[in-house]
Amino acid sequence: MDTAGLGLDLAGKRALVCGSSQGIGLACAQRLARLGAGVTLLARDGDALARVCGGLAPASEAHDWLVADFAEPEAVQKVVADHVRKTSPYAIIVNNTGGPPPGPIVDAAPNDFMAALRMHLACNQLLLQTLLPGMKQLGYGRVINIISISVREPIPGLGVSNTTRWAVAAWAKTCAGELGKYGITVNNVLPGYTDTARLRSLITRRAQAHGISEAELTEQWLADIPAARLASPDEIASAVGFLASPSAGYVNGINLPVDGGRLSSM
Numbered sequence: 001m002d003t004a005g006l007g008l009d010l011a012g013k014r015a016l017v018c019g020s021s022q023g024i025g026l027a028c029a030q031r032l033a034r035l036g037a038g039v040t041l042l043a044r045d046g047d048a049l050a051r052v053c054g055g056l057a058p059a060s061e062a063h064d065w066l067v068a069d070f071a072e073p074e075a076v077q078k079v080v081a082d083h084v085r086k087t088s089p090y091a092i093i094v095n096n097t098g099g100p101p102p103g104p105i106v107d108a109a110p111n112d113f114m115a116a117l118r119m120h121l122a123c124n125q126l127l128l129q130t131l132l133p134g135m136k137q138l139g140y141g142r143v144i145n146i147i148s149i150s151v152r153e154p155i156p157g158l159g160v161s162n163t164t165r166w167a168v169a170a171w172a173k174t175c176a177g178e179l180g181k182y183g184i185t186v187n188n189v190l191p192g193y194t195d196t197a198r199l200r201s202l203i204t205r206r207a208q209a210h211g212i213s214e215a216e217l218t219e220q221w222l223a224d225i226p227a228a229r230l231a232s233p234d235e236i237a238s239a240v241g242f243l244a245s246p247s248a249g250y251v252n253g254i255n256l257p258v259d260g261g262r263l264s265s266m
């Protein structure tokens, strides 16, 4: 709760946090609940969501969870739309899901791009369309997309991901232009290397591919990060908590890197 009057208080607001059974999404859900929001968790693993839900900080609005697979955007929209009809409007959505599989872009099949765009772009669009009437009714909306620093500097070996992230960033910027007048902001958070299950599996695969140990690979990565360490998921969630808050009302259409200084471009 915002006892210091910093405009971070989310009491009375509801937030839909996607991809929130683990990793960055989980940390975002925990952060928003600590700021006072009622959180709806969404991912594929219902047992994990039930556990997470039980551990969220109590808020004036109830916490709950929904099971849906971002590989099927229309089904995700239906699950959320059915829920919205039974509850009060959402003020906040955090768009987040598993990243596309790694690999050189020249090896990608057209369907790899289509699948990633369905998960990352079509889901964002359908969820926005579903929650938008409620946000307009509230006169308050925060759409926050977890993307990647690859929006600013493509990451070698993540061809489909780099391409998809750019599409999402362009979508978000365009939405920001259309929705600002309703008190709705649309912003992107760009995590650097963040210590989650996804990153650990990426490290394992990359280390094997390069014939080096995971420790050696991690050391190589850290050499490029001025902070000389990985981010914790909660450090990404801290930026999300700010962007979700009344304090960030005049921040719209930005890409916010949370990367320990890793991006070399301005």
Ligand SMILES: NC(=O)c1ccc[n+]([C@@H]2O[C@H](COP(=O)([O-])OP(=O)(O)OC[C@H]3O[C@@H](n4cnc5c(N)ncnc54)[C@H](OP(=O)(O)O)[C@@H]3O)[C@@H](O)[C@H]2O)c1
Binding pocket: 018, 019, 020, 021, 022, 023, 024, 025, 026, 042, 043, 044, 045, 046, 048, 068, 069, 070, 071, 096, 097, 098, 099, 100, 146, 147, 148, 149, 190, 191, 192, 193, 194, 195, 196, 197, 198, 199
């Ligand atoms: N970690 C990093 O270093 C880093 C850096 C830059 C960008 N990112 C991006 O940030 C996002 C989150 O990363 P993370 O490291 O937190 O990943 P993570 O630990 O793998 O967590 C992914 C979350 O998304 C859910 N999810 C995955 N596939 C889903 C699907 N098809 N439908 C619904 N939910 C799904 C997972 O839950 P279920 O399995 O229960 O569905 C889980 O809650 C990804 O897009 C990633 O590429 C991560």
